[in-house]
Amino acid sequence: MNQIAQLPARVRLAGISKSFASGKQAATPVLSDISLELEQGELVCLLGPSGCGKSTILNLIAGFEQTDSGAILLDGSPVNKPGPERGVVFQQPTLFPWLSVLDNVTFGPRMAGVKKSVYLPEAERYLRLVGLQDFHHHMPWQLSGGMRQRVALARAWLPNPEILLMDEPFGALDAQTRLMMQELLTSVWQKTGTTILFITHDVDEALFLADRVLVMSARPGRICAEFKIPFPRPRDVEVLVADVGYGALKQKILHIVREEARKSMTGTAQ
Ligand SMILES: Nc1ncnc2c1ncn2[C@@H]1O[C@H](COP(=O)(O)OP(=O)(O)OP(=O)(O)O)[C@@H](O)[C@H]1O
Ligand SMILES: [Mg+2]
Helix, strand or coil: CCHHHHCCCCEEEEEEEEEEEECCEEEEEEEEEEEEEECCCCEEEEECCCCCCHHHHHHHHHCCCCCCEEEEEECCEECCCCCCCEEEECCCCCCCCCCCHHHHHCHHHHHCCCCHHHHHHHHHHHHHHCCCCCCCCCCHHHCCHHHHHHHHHHHHHCCCCCEEEEECCCCCCCHHHHHHHHHHHHHHHHHHCCEEEEECCCHHHHHHHCCEEEEECCCCECEEEEEECCCCCCCCHHHHHHCHHHHHHHHHHHHHHHHHHHHHHHCCCC
């Protein structure tokens, strides 16, 4: 048994279900009996058709939403509200346009009354890790999309969250910038050991990043497939695509994702 397997799961979803009511319509089930675990330091990617409930899972773990049934446990304790041990990164960087890069990154600790002597060296460290050491005083509108997302990443990592919840954070970036962000994410993750749940639509992105890939079914979402990703780290995208196992694994995952997407488009799920 390896060292990770001896530790309790960092995050545990035990049989959770969630429905949303809309106007006078009856509540529609979105998630049905989802159980999953994230081990400490694990990077798990979640794939699935649009509308299957991926962001809902992330919002529940973040504490933004409440489950109808089942439990979400963080190191064994129930989660029902947001907390600093869970950082969130969204598809759009959502920076304050009137604050500089440094002020955006340090916003949380400043509002929490943390001393400057504590947060400033850490902010400088994370800005260095994301390659923005020369941009502390730039405003968000003076940055490219990828740079803005790097600011959001540094901001999410600054409070040293145990868990980082990432909802298609690189979805709006061009292919080259996305790859650089994926390399950046894995290199910072390997230094910090943060547990990461990463939502994506991109099978290549999942294969590059993940220790484990979970695939969700069409709505109501369930985990319908799980793959351990065997490629050694650090990963290099060119080495990866030349690996004989890569194409076969990609095809297997893609097949399930497409099948579920087809069901969700034609309404044949359930
Ligand atoms: N706060 C809410 N109120 C009402 N319905 C909601 C709410 N949040 C999500 N939903 C519904 O739940 C379903 C799943 O939404 P969710 O955003 O989790 O899907 P997703 O898998 O993240 O999709 P995408 O890949 O397009 O981002 C959708 O039908 C959506 O309309
Ligand atoms: Mg979503």
